[in-house]
Amino acid sequence: MLNTALIGCGRISHKHIEAFAKNAARMHLVAVCDPKEDRADAKSNEYLSAMIAVRAADPAVASRAPAVYADYRRMLEEIHPDIVTVATESGYHPRIAIDCLNAGAHVICEKPLALSIKDADAMIAAAKANGRKLALCFQNRFNAPVQRAREALEAGRFGKMLHGMIQVRWNRNEGYYSQAPWRGTWALDGGTLMNQCTHGIDLLQWMMGEDAVRVQAATRRYMRPIEAEDFGAAIIEFASGAVGIVEGTADVYPTNLNETLSLFGTKGTVVIGGLATNKIETWRFADAAEVGDTEDRVLNPSDKDPPSVYGYGHADLFADVLDSIETGSELLVSGEKGKKALEIILAIYKSQKTGLPVDLPCDFSTAEMEGYFA
Numbered sequence: 001m002l003n004t005a006l007i008g009c010g011r012i013s014h015k016h017i018e019a020f021a022k023n024a025a026r027m028h029l030v031a032v033c034d035p036k037e038d039r040a041d042a043k044s045n046e047y048l049s050a051m052i053a054v055r056a057a058d059p060a061v062a063s064r065a066p067a068v069y070a071d072y073r074r075m076l077e078e079i080h081p082d083i084v085t086v087a088t089e090s091g092y093h094p095r096i097a098i099d100c101l102n103a104g105a106h107v108i109c110e111k112p113l114a115l116s117i118k119d120a121d122a123m124i125a126a127a128k129a130n131g132r133k134l135a136l137c138f139q140n141r142f143n144a145p146v147q148r149a150r151e152a153l154e155a156g157r158f159g160k161m162l163h164g165m166i167q168v169r170w171n172r173n174e175g176y177y178s179q180a181p182w183r184g185t186w187a188l189d190g191g192t193l194m195n196q197c198t199h200g201i202d203l204l205q206w207m208m209g210e211d212a213v214r215v216q217a218a219t220r221r222y223m224r225p226i227e228a229e230d231f232g233a234a235i236i237e238f239a240s241g242a243v244g245i246v247e248g249t250a251d252v253y254p255t256n257l258n259e260t261l262s263l264f265g266t267k268g269t270v271v272i273g274g275l276a277t278n279k280i281e282t283w284r285f286a287d288a289a290e291v292g293d294t295e296d297r298v299l300n301p302s303d304k305d306p307p308s309v310y311g312y313g314h315a316d317l318f319a320d321v322l323d324s325i326e327t328g329s330e331l332l333v334s335g336e337k338g339k340k341a342l343e344i345i346l347a348i349y350k351s352q353k354t355g356l357p358v359d360l361p362c363d364f365s366t367a368e369m370e371g372y373f374a
C-alpha cells in the first residue's frame with residue numbers, strides 16, 4: 001500500500017480522486033495540498049465519499065481523511081509520501097515535481113510536463129538522480145480504441161505508416177478562461193495546442209514512430225481573450241518519411257465538435273473520433289478477415305462519449321505507475337516519452353515566431369513567445 005499525496009485541488013483533481021479510489025487496494029491518499037484551503041478541504045471530503053463505495057465492496061480497504069495542507073513543502077517533510085500527483089497550473093509543475101522527487105517521492109504529473117525543454121530535462125534528471133519514477137498524465141493513451149490501434153501497430157498491421165492527423169475541434173469560451181486567470185498565459189499555460197491539443201499531438205507522434213524531425217506551423221489568436229494561440233495548424237515530418245498533420249482550435253462554434261485521430265498505413269486505415277478520441281469510426285486492415293476484426297464487427301453504433309473529455313484513462317495510468325514501481329516495468333508515459341509532445345508544440349511555437357520550419361530537437365520555451373500576439 002503506497003501513501004500518496006495530491007498537490008493542486010482544482011478542476012482536474014476529481015479525476016485523480018476517482019483514480020485513487022479505483023486503485024484503493026494499492027494506493028492510499030494521505031494528504032491533499034492547495035494554498036486555497038477550501039479546495040483542499042473539499043478534496044479530502046470528496047475522497048472519503050468516493051471511498052464509501054470502495055469499502056462497501058471491500059471492507060478491508062482502509063479509508064482515513066487525507067490531511068489538508070496549504071504548503072506542499074511542509075507536507076513533504078511531515079508525510080514523506082511514496083507518490084505525489086501534481087495537478088497545479090502547468091508552469092508550476094517543474095518546481096513542485098523536482099521538490100517531490102528530491103524528497104524521495106515518485107511523481108505523476110499532469111500534462112504538459114513543463115513549458116520549456118530546459119525545465120522538462122531538469123525534471124527527468126531529478127527522477128533519474130533520485131531513482132524515482134516520473135510519469136505524465138497522457139491518459140488518452142489508455143483509451144480502449146487507442147490501445148487497440150496501438151496493438152495493431154505493434155503487430156505490424158498498418159504496413160508502412162504514411163500519414164496521420166489529429167483534429168481537436170473544441171470550444172473553450174470566455175467563461176473557461178475567466179474561471180482561472182493563468183489559462184492561456186505564456187508564463188503558466190500556453191495556448192490551445194499546449195493545453196487542449198497536447199494529448200492528441202502525443203497520440204499522433206506515438207503512432208507515427210515517436211521520431212519527429214521537423215515542424216512547420218501557423219498559429220493564431222483569433223478570438224479568445226488570452227495571451228497565447230486559440231488556433232494552430234502544423235505539419236510534422238517524421239524520420240521514417242511519414243507526415244503528421246495537426247489542426248487544433250478552441251474556437252469551434254458553439255460547442256465541442258470532435259477530437260479525431262486518423263492513421264493511414266499501406267495496409268491499414270483507422271479513425272478514432274468522438275469528442276475525445278474514444279470511439280472507433282473507421283477500422284480497415286488488409287488482414288481483417290484473417291484476424292477476425294472486419295469493420296462491421298468492430299464498429300459499435302451504441303458507443304457513447306465519456307461524460308467529460310478527460311475520459312477514463314487516469315485510473316489505468318495510475319495503475320501503470322503502480323505496476324512500474326512494484327515490478328520495475330517500463331512506464332507507458334514516462335517523463336522522457338511525455339517530453340516528445342512538448343518538444344513538438346514548442347517547435348510549432350518557434351516556427352510561428354520565426355516563419356520558418358524548425359528542426360528537432362529544438363530548445364524553446366513558451367516564455368520566448370511572451371508578447372507575441374500583443
Ligand SMILES: NC(=O)c1ccc[n+]([C@@H]2O[C@H](COP(=O)([O-])OP(=O)(O)OC[C@H]3O[C@@H](n4cnc5c(N)ncnc54)[C@H](O)[C@@H]3O)[C@@H](O)[C@H]2O)c1
Pocket residue numbers: 007008009010011012013033034035036039070071072087088089090091092110111112137138139180195309310
Ligand atoms: N489530463 C487532462 O486531461 C487535464 C485536463 C485538465 C487540466 N489538466 C492539467 O492539470 C493542471 C491543472 O489544471 P486545472 O484546470 O485543474 O487548474 P485549476 O486552476 O482548476 O487548479 C489548479 C490548482 O492548483 C493549486 N495550486 C497552485 N499552486 C499550488 C501549490 N504550490 N501547492 C498546491 N496547490 C497549488 C491552485 O490553487 C488551484 O487550486 C494543468 O497543468 C492542466 O494542464 C489536465
